[in-house]
Amino acid sequence: MPYQLQDINRGLRTDPAGYLARCDHAYQGRIEAAVDQILARMKDSPIVLLSGPSGSGKTTTAMKLEQELERRGVNSHTISMDNYYKTLNRKTAPRTPEGDIDYESPKLLDLDLLDETFTRLSRGDWVVVPKYEFARQMRNDSRGTFLKLDKNEIAIFEGIHALNDDIAGRHPEATGLYISARSNVLEGEEMRFKATWMRISRRAVRDYNFRGTDLLETLLMWYNVRRGEKTYISPFKNRANIVIDSSLPYEPSVFAHYAAALGEAVDQIPRDNPRHQEFHDLVDAFRYFEPVDLDLVPPESLIREFIGGGSYSY
Template sequence: MAYSLTEIRTRTRHDPAAFLAECDEAYQERIRHAADVIVQRMEKSPIVLLSGPSGSGKTTSALKLEEELERRGVNTHTVSLDNYFHPPSHPAAPRTPEGDIDFESPQLLDMALLDETFTRLSRGEEVTIPRFEFSRQMRNDAKGWPLHLRDNEVAIFEGIHALNDDIAGRHPEATALYVSARSNVLEDGAVRFKGTWMRITRRAVRDCNFRGTDLTDTLSMWHNVRRGEKRYISPYKGRAHIVVDSSLPYEAAVFANYTAPLAQALESLPPSNPRWKELHDLLDAFRWFEPIDPALVPPSSLIREFIGGGTYRYK
């Protein structure tokens, strides 16, 4: 799928609120279709594995799926795979070619515990979901919580590596979803804004607003994030029973309001960074869009995961 820049401009000028509502409804329809497939496959497994690269809106998608399934009478539990991290100080922590800890690698996850969790849940047994404390960079088992799936219940496990060989590969009976911002914005056949640029913009704005991360640090790590996607995430998307495009036609126009901090951060990014030119091209691409006031973004929109002010609670 691709979006038309001409249509985006026209709709932005004439009735931006209606344009946003229409785009969000189209995404909600994709979520409804995914919920239908999950319900159809419940007899095979109560486990749902939701994967996708960084900035795809996996967390909001999981929460929206939870709402849709609850409307169908299916009691739903959403679990982040981040809770299954090994501490970065783990002796076997993977390293990037540059020698840093590779936070994109699936080797940071406790695969044995995940395998045991899925097996026991499928048998109707109770498990304890661990809690990873990012502030302390460690798992705190005392803050774990019990989970027992009964009839007409499912658990959605969301994370970038959910479709990996050591997760979905061990449990092919689970329903697999792949979520990503996949659509480019075109004008007369020329690409004006890439789907991957939507994801790095989402991540940069979120990290700056809510995670206390220096924006230059976020941008400087993008090359390793993309390297990890190509190595650890994209090769497994073929396992998905459902592929959901999480891009929204209006989002580049909303994120055009955040170009000032992006430009400032790029000033500190050295030209030696492998993604230096791409990130400058991204910043330049916002000139094609007329900004949309973020206040017009509905509270339930997926974009609220990144700009704040939404109705969903993110743990």
């Protein structure tokens, strides 16, 4: 359901702290509703498969789900599916149409090991969760951790490919959860900010702040990221038993603080880039939003995953 620009700006002008708190409280309500469904399906499987495209807030959402489950007396463990990447073999790695390694492809994952892991955990057996070292692009099983699920425990496997046929398709009994920023911002009927712009803003700011990736580099790779989403992620979202909209009405006002830096990066993008005009439209759209003091963003807000200063450890 779209947000209305007038409502956002009114809330930020009249009671910014209260408005942000109400938005985050509404998101917590989505978490609680998701946990209701997870617990209702727990008799079928202790495995939750959490998928969503880049910038959807999967990591914070997984933590919030874990927090709410434990509040209700259910022990939970969140496992990043990134640890199930295979050691990269450049000779056999899948390629994009341009000939580059397709880092968005699920074929880079050890699908058989994931299958075995879900089966063994569901039986109450011990497994070793591997550790992937991105700096060396290799899996180091010697740094893996042991995991076993007791009767009142859940494992949340979080990753962009969690609902793929080769993962969720082998375990339809698992609870599938799809998360993405899904609400546009309208002014009347006029589009002012697309939900996908929330995700690119999140990713660009996060990678700039915490991953040493400059804004231009993130913007230039967005075309391939979106192509990967349409090929490997979106086609499987209908497998989800639960869908969570991770958008927050106030986030364009938060990311507006980075508009100048984003604008400088956008000005360097070649005109033949398929996203050239869209990026210019994105930066221009920030002018519609009432500014907000970043210090007012609650420490437990999902947006803190991207701007820092939050209460969760990533």
